[in-house]
Amino acid sequence: MxxxxxxxxxxxxxxxxxxxxxxxxxxxxxxxxxxxxxxxxxxxxxxxxxxxxxxxxxxxxxxVVWGAFTEQLDQMRAGFCARPDNEPLMESLRAVVVEFNRVAPGETERHRRRLELILRVPALQAHSTLRYADWRAVVAEFAADRLGEETGGLRPQAIAHAALGTALAAYEHWLGRPGSDLCAVLDTAFTDLARGFGGAGEGAASGRGADSAAGADFGEETRGS
Amino acid sequence: MxxxxxxxxxxxxxxxxxxxxxxxxxxxxxxxxxxxxxxxxxxxxxxxxxxxxxxxxxxxxxxVVWGAFTEQLDQMRAGFCARPDNEPLMESLRAVVVEFNRVAPGETERHRRRLELILRVPALQAHSTLRYADWRAVVAEFAADRLGEETGGLRPQAIAHAALGTALAAYEHWLGRPGSDLCAVLDTAFTDLARGFGGAGEGAASGRGADSAAGADFGEETRGS
DNA sequence: CTTCCATTTGACACCCGGTGTCATTACCGT
DNA sequence: ACGGTAATGACACCGGGTGTCAAATGGAAG
The missing domain is CATH 1.10.10.60 (Homeodomain-like)
Incomplete structure (x- = not known):
């Protein structure tokens, strides 16, 4: 390879x-x-x-669409290692995923078109699952390490799966809103994930970066269906 | 159709x-x-x-592998409708997903082989993404309704994606452990999800059904890799 | 029973993605 | 010039998926 x-x-x-x-x-x-x-x-x-x-x-x-994805995963792995050990798991996760998706300003259009293909073309949507497995493996490894559990255990795997899902939702959201800031959307989504999506303490604003991030591009839906 | x-x-x-x-x-x-x-x-x-x-x-x-999946989704939709409106979102979600996967005792072997194909054969893994989209749509619709947001909004979509991921992790966990109880595994995983995977209050046992469910089949990993 | 219509069927031809094989081509160092 | 090495591309083949169309089937109307 x-x-x-x-x-x-x-x-x-x-x-x-x-x-x-x-x-x-x-x-x-x-x-x-x-x-x-x-x-x-x-x-x-x-x-x-x-x-x-x-x-x-x-x-x-x-x-063809995936470019140097494997190499980027190494970066992400490194990103996890760089987080302080005492930082809460889900916060490290959020930080690394957000950083992982920060691309040079000139590259964002390219990134967008790539994501657009992957998320909108059925053949690529399907294929992507196979690639995502590697992404998840990186996350699961990190989570397992932090939790002191086996990589293949339920929690690390569930976290990895859920993180991927959250990231995908953010990508889609971003794609549907030209001009929006991907990192901000990801930040919001992962903050929500770490809160269990309001599961424990729905209330007003106990949020940290969420509010500012949300403010960046939370317009109402424009699409129908 | x-x-x-x-x-x-x-x-x-x-x-x-x-x-x-x-x-x-x-x-x-x-x-x-x-x-x-x-x-x-x-x-x-x-x-x-x-x-x-x-x-x-x-x-x-x-x-071929997916059988009457579409019809089952209708059941799930109905399941959501049947939950009391005042129940916390993530709790309804957990309950419905768990119930959705409860199959007749005689059917579990069949269910297992079906899941085994979908989760282990690469071609089917890939294809499954397309089917999961419908599953997610059902969840997103429910979440949006509860939250009073658009179905296409970030939170409903993130919840749907994360829920799917969590379910997949549970399926895989179950498959790897013959004799384990799928519903129990799902219950555990979704309880974790609703807690943000320990993000807010890692501590010991604030759990509800989680502990009993976990006790059902939480052996250590047997696999390597 | 015959006729008409609706519907399913299957043969055939294609397209396209993906793979195994193998002779050929291009480039290295000697 | 020579020998080894690696990339190349022609060719044949497989398998999934689709468009087309004549033939088969069966119910209902005459």
């Missing part, structure tokens, strides 16, 4: 392209024709490579 | 089989050869119908 650029002094023919290059080509086509209408042949042809070669750069057409 | 058995006095040729019959045939093959190794042709042949006809009974090979 992961093609080293081209170590100097490496024997053999050099790759005729790269994952990133291929990704660019593909995204251009996805933008133009949509994900489903773009065939692997289209991408390969546009990139000037053979169909078979495409599948040496990506395991599947779906995987 | 949903083939009426055979309304008396309905013109036209009668179906040569039914979804349930097809499902039985398919499950037998899945058990014997595994999901991936079983082709649609295999199922069709075993059922004595044409390949094309199979796809008139199911939208996809994946859908």
């Amino acid at each position: 992961s093609t080293a650029a081209s170590s100097p002094g490496r024997p053999g023919r050099r790759p005729s392209t790269s994952q990133v290059e291929l990704e660019k080509v593909a995204f251009r086509l996805f933008d133009r024709d949509g994900f489903d209408a773009t065939t692997v042949d289209d991408i390969a042809t546009a990139a000037g490579i053979g169909r078979r070669t495409f599948f040496r750069y990506f395991d599947s057409k779906n995987d | 949903s083939t009426a058995a055979s309304s008396p006095g309905r013109p036209g040729r009668r179906p040569s089989t039914s979804q349930v019959e097809l499902e039985k045939v398919a499950f037998r093959l899945f058990d014997r050869d595994g999901f991936d190794a079983t082709t649609v042709d295999d199922i069709a042949t075993a059922a004595g119908i044409g390949r094309r006809t199979f796809f008139r009974y199911f939208d996809s090979k994946n859908d």
Whole structure:
């Protein structure tokens, strides 16, 4: 996995392209024709490579969308390690997930289109589950460590699953509201999660960052259905 | 959708089989050869119908596994309606989800095999996301109603996503422990969720049904990885 | 019984994603 | 120039899914 650029002094023919290059080509086509209408042949042809070669750069057409996801997970793992041990679990979780999703200002449009594909194209929605498993594993590992339980135990796994769900809801919310701040939405959602969604103490404002974050973009729904 | 058995006095040729019959045939093959190794042709042949006809009974090979899921969702919706209005949201949620998963004693093995397929076969894991969306919609609708917010709002959606995640974690936990009680596991997990996973008041036992439920099957992990 | 209509069926042809195989091509160091 | 190494792409194949259309089936009307 992961093609080293081209170590100097490496024997053999050099790759005729790269994952990133291929990704660019593909995204251009996805933008133009949509994900489903773009065939692997289209991408390969546009990139000037053979169909078979495409599948040496990506395991599947779906995987094109995910870019350097695996590497980013390492970052997230590192983020967890960096949190102080005495910080409440759910607060560390919130902080890391929010930070994990902070992208450079110029990159947010790119991030948006990526998320849009993943969350809106059924084929990618489905496939994403497989990728999310890795994300969850990172969270579960952290939670298990903090709780002193097994990674595979119910609580760590439930936390990981619930965290993922919460993040997905935030993503969707953000996508539906151009101009909104993803980090703020995530912060709100994870604060809610840590509170059990009002389960214990619905009341007014015992909130910490939640209120300010909420203020950032809590307009009413614009959609129907 | 949903083939009426055979309304008396309905013109036209009668179906040569039914979804349930097809499902039985398919499950037998899945058990014997595994999901991936079983082709649609295999199922069709075993059922004595044409390949094309199979796809008139199911939208996809994946859908075979889901049985009467849509109908069950109606039950769940009804379950939500039956809860008293003054009950805390997350408590209603827990109660309904637990009840939703209570199956007749004789059916639990069948339920188990179904869940095993959905949660363990990658192709089905992926596909399941699409089905879960309906489940989430039911939960979100209920949550929105209780909160007086839009169904598409962040909180209802986050709750729905988190609830789904929690349920999945419970399913997996249950699957990994033959003999354990699914409802008890679900109860525990949802109680935890409503508490924000210890986010507010980690302490000992402020729990209600949680402790008894937990006692039912909280052995330590047996798996590695 | 025949005719008409509604409906299901299945054969056939396609498309597309994904994989195994293998000769070919390109590049390295010698 | 040579040999090893790695990427490439043509080819064939599998399997899921779809559009099309003629044929089969059965109820109801004549």
